[in-house]
Amino acid sequence: MEDTSKHTEIWAVGGGKGGTGKSFITSSMGTCLALKGQKTLLLDADLGGANLHNFFGLITPKLSLTDFFEKRAMLQDLIVHTGIANLELITGSTGSLDSESINYAQKQKLFRHIRSLEADKILIDLGGGTHINTLDTFLLADKMIVVTAPEITAIENMYQFVKSVYYRKLKSIFKSYDLNTVVQDIWKNRTAHNIRNLKDLIGYLKQGSDRIHDIFNLEMSGFVVHIILNEVRSPKDILIGENLKRACVNFLGLQVVYSGYASYDEAVHKSINNKEAFMLFNRLSPVIKEIRQLTENIETETCFSAPEDILDGRIP
Amino acid sequence: MEEYHDYLELLELSQDSTPADICRRYRYLKNLYSGDSIEIRALNNDFSEEIRADFLLRLDDAFKKLNELSEKSRDGATRPRTDQDDELRLWLTQIDCFTGSILRSIRERMKVELKTVFAATRIQTHFLEDIEGEVFESFPAEVYLRSYLIEYARFLSLDTQRVLNDYLPRYRGRAAK
Numbered sequence: 296m297e298d299t300s301k302h303t304e305i306w307a308v309g310g311g312k313g314g315t316g317k318s319f320i321t322s323s324m325g326t327c328l329a330l331k332g333q334k335t336l337l338l339d340a341d342l343g344g345a346n347l348h349n350f351f352g353l354i355t356p357k358l359s360l361t362d363f364f365e366k367r368a369m370l371q372d373l374i375v376h377t378g379i380a381n382l383e384l385i386t387g388s389t390g391s392l393d394s395e396s397i398n399y400a401q402k403q404k405l406f407r408h409i410r411s412l413e414a415d416k417i418l419i420d421l422g423g424g425t426h427i428n429t430l431d432t433f434l435l436a437d438k439m440i441v442v443t444a445p446e447i448t449a450i451e452n453m454y455q456f457v458k459s460v461y462y463r464k465l466k467s468i469f470k471s472y473d474l475n476t477v478v479q480d481i482w483k484n485r486t487a488h489n490i491r492n493l494k495d496l497i498g499y500l501k502q503g504s505d506r507i508h509d510i511f512n513l514e515m516s517g518f519v520v521h522i523i524l525n526e527v528r529s530p531k532d533i534l535i536g537e538n539l540k541r542a543c544v545n546f547l548g549l550q551v552v553y554s555g556y557a558s559y560d561e562a563v564h565k566s567i568n569n570k571e572a573f574m575l576f577n578r579l580s581p582v583i584k585e586i587r588q589l590t591e592n593i594e595t596e597t598c599f600s601a602p603e604d605i606l607d608g609r610i611p
Numbered sequence: 612m613e614e615y616h617d618y619l620e621l622l623e624l625s626q627d628s629t630p631a632d633i634c635r636r637y638r639y640l641k642n643l644y645s646g647d648s649i650e651i652r653a654l655n656n657d658f659s660e661e662i663r664a665d666f667l668l669r670l671d672d673a674f675k676k677l678n679e680l681s682e683k684s685r686d687g688a689t690r691p692r693t694d695q696d697d698e699l700r701l702w703l704t705q706i707d708c709f710t711g712s713i714l715r716s717i718r719e720r721m722k723v724e725l726k727t728v729f730a731a732t733r734i735q736t737h738f739l740e741d742i743e744g745e746v747f748e749s750f751p752a753e754v755y756l757r758s759y760l761i762e763y764a765r766f767l768s769l770d771t772q773r774v775l776n777d778y779l780p781r782y783r784g785r786a787a788k
Contacts, residue, residue, distance in 0.1 A: 450653040458657075492657045538643055538650040541623070545666070546658050 307436030311456030313423030316525035321420040322350035326574040329382035336414040341422035345387030351377040352570035361388035370408040445532040494548035524556040555589025618673035709777040711745035
């Protein structure tokens with residue numbers, strides 16, 4: 296069960312919209328992994344409003360990422376224990392009002408140091424929005440996870456988020472092959488090339504030349520986004536994840552897997568307000584089982600498969 | 612045969628899909644992309660009316676071609692047409708109890724022979740006859756009957772849960788006597 300190799304796997308959790316339960320899902324998945332015996336570190340990278348520590352009843356840690364950025368502390372010094380075996384936490388900056396001023400060098404330094412932390416899994420909780428720092432941190436991950444909810448606003452923002460991430464990745468890859476301006480130029484002149492959306496752009500790039508085609512296949516084939524649907528209220532909602540996957544594949548041209556869902560449960564709300572670790576105290580909640588399942592699905596790269604009767608539309 | 616794979620790919624199905632799989636997936640996708648669900652509306656410009664119309668056209672085409680191809684290769688084992696005419700559909704909504712004889716009428720009105728049902732569901736024709744004739748002695752255990760009913764109802768594009776709810780009490784009532 297335990298990963299014996301030294302390799303640290305980074306999971307990043309984003310999703311574009313705030314309030315969809317990114318932090319809840321991250322902390323719960325982390326707890327799940329830790330309980331299975333994997334050394335897990337949660338990194339709260341919501342630089343504007345870090346509050347992952349609340350999910351474990353911790354008081355705001357003394358040191359945060361701000362201290363790291365301002366060179367007052369090493370990244371390792373920021374680690375606090377959550378009270379759960381194998382589970383540790385680094386908090387983002389809570390007090391800072393200028394969270395977007397992190398510069399490129401600071402960001403690079405953070406990414407370097409994250410890789411050197413000792414853990415089996417590092418789970419990064421990102422804030423909402425599609426700020427460039429958020430996108431870059433997301434792209435750092437070995438497993439990219441988006442959390443969304445069955446609401447049109449959350450879904451719209453999720454589409455926007457995955458598209459932005461993908462576009463950013465495209466640009467950075469072509470840049471590394473000294474083709475910096477290719478993607479941007481094509482996109483700027485998109486009407487001339489008859490490109491309506493991201494999917495057309497991808498198609499255009501693939502046809503462009505053999506070299507671009509090869510680069511694309513080499514670099515982008517591993518680009519897979521995992522979808523988690525939170526606050527599911529009906530069997531029909533479960534299907535939304537499946538439909539989102541189809542929509543992303545067919546109309547955005549992205550590789551997406553539906554990893555699982557978590558039901559809406561009043562117990563989650565209570566547990567957050569009581570500052571308790573949800574996974575430890577709510578054995579009767581279906582959400583526990585659902586989170587265990589989706590965590591395992593992400594670990595093993597398995598797709599959640601919606602029950603046949605829901606797919607057939609036999610449940611209203 | 613290559614185009615056969617392309618059509619299957621459009622329906623996001625693997626090569627070993629049965630005609631029943633194809634039919635179900637087609638109905639699901641058609642419903643999803645012609646509908647007004649939030650996950651589709653949220654795509655906005657990425658799924659304009661133009662793209663939608665184009666996609667639905669290709670979907671319909673793929674389904675039609677797949678049916679034609681499987682008719683050819685499967686020696687007459689055709690699926691009932693999913694675009695049942697409105698009269699039949701109306702009649703189906705008026706059925707208040709799915710008895711054996713009703714199932715037979717549905718099948719006959721869809722112009723499907725028992726051996727065709729067998730080809731798709733692998734239920735022996737004598738069992739199908741006994742389901743339609745309500746010869747309950749042929750089913751000593753309910754589980755077998757139940758699974759046959761599910762397959763058969765699916766084949767006829769019926770609401771499986773409703774068929775089970777109507778049919779199984781009749782079986783239990785007879786068995787109790």
